[in-house]
Amino acid sequence: MIKLVKNMDDNNFKPIFSSRSYLESLFGFCDLCLNLIDCENELFFECETCNNVIVCLGCVKHKTKRLNSHPSDHHFRPGKPQSNTHWMQRNLSIVCNSCGEKNFFGKHYQCRQCLNYDICSKCLSKVEHNQHHTFKYISNPIKIHNNRCLLADRALQILKFRNGKPTDRDEITGWTFLEAEIIYLDEMNNYYTAWKEASKILEDDDIDFIPSIIEHEKIALPLILI
Incomplete structure (x- = not known):
C-alpha cells in the first residue's frame, strides 16, 4: 500500500x-x-x-x-x-589515475586524502597507492x-x-x-x-x-x- x-x-x-x-x-x-x-x-x-x-x-x-x-x-x-x-554508465571527463582509461564505465572511486586522484572499479583492488589512504565511491x-x-x-x-x-x-x-x-x-x-x-x-x-x-x-x- x-x-x-x-x-x-x-x-x-x-x-x-x-x-x-x-x-x-x-x-x-x-x-x-x-x-x-x-x-x-x-x-x-x-x-x-x-x-x-x-x-x-x-x-x-x-x-x-x-x-x-x-x-x-x-x-x-x-x-x-x-x-x-x-x-549513462560512463564517468564522463574522468581519467583513471591507475590504468589511464578516460570516460571509463562502471563505478568511480576517489582517494579521500589526495586531490583529484580517481580510479575505476577494475583498479580498486589492485591499485598501488599509499596503503594508509582510503577511497570513497563517487556517484x-x-x-x-x-x-x-x-x-x-x-x-x-x-x-x-x-x-x-x-x-x-x-x-x-x-x-x-x-x-x-x-x-x-x-x-x-x-x-x-x-x-x-x-x-x-x-x-x-x-x-x-x-x-x-x-x-x-x-x-x-x-x-x-x-
Whole structure:
C-alpha cells in the first residue's frame, strides 16, 4: 500500500537519497502499482506492445487486479538494465589515475586524502597507492539526474492519484506535488544538458536522449500474463 508522509519530523521517515541503490543504480517504477524498482538488481517485466511499460515482479507473481486490467493479448518479457556499455554508465571527463582509461564505465572511486586522484572499479583492488589512504565511491551525476527525474514522476502520479492535500508528501522522497513538479522539470533539463555533453565528449550524435533506462532481452517464447 502506498503511504504518504504527513509529518516530516516523524522519526520513522527516512528519505531514499542516502540509500546505496539511489546512489549507485538506475531506477524505474512499476506502471501498475507504482512501486520503485532497482533496475540493475531487481527482476521486472516489460510489455512488448506498449512503449516503456514495465511491471514489477510482485504484480506478476500475485497477478494483481491492475495486471488483469492490461490487455490480455499483450506479451511481457523479462527486462534487464542498460548494458554496461551505455553512455549513462560512463564517468564522463574522468581519467583513471591507475590504468589511464578516460570516460571509463562502471563505478568511480576517489582517494579521500589526495586531490583529484580517481580510479575505476577494475583498479580498486589492485591499485598501488599509499596503503594508509582510503577511497570513497563517487556517484555518477547522470544516474542521479535520471533517478531524481523518475522519483519526481512517480511522486506526481502517486499524489495526483490520492487527490489529497497540497501538503501531502510522497513516502519515499518527502516531496509535495509542487516540489516534485519543479524537480521533474529541473532534472529533465539537467538530463538534457548531460546528454548534450556526453554527445560532445564521446563524439557520438546518435546516443539515446530519452531517459529510457531499460534495455530488454528478448526470449524465444514471450511470457503472456493474463
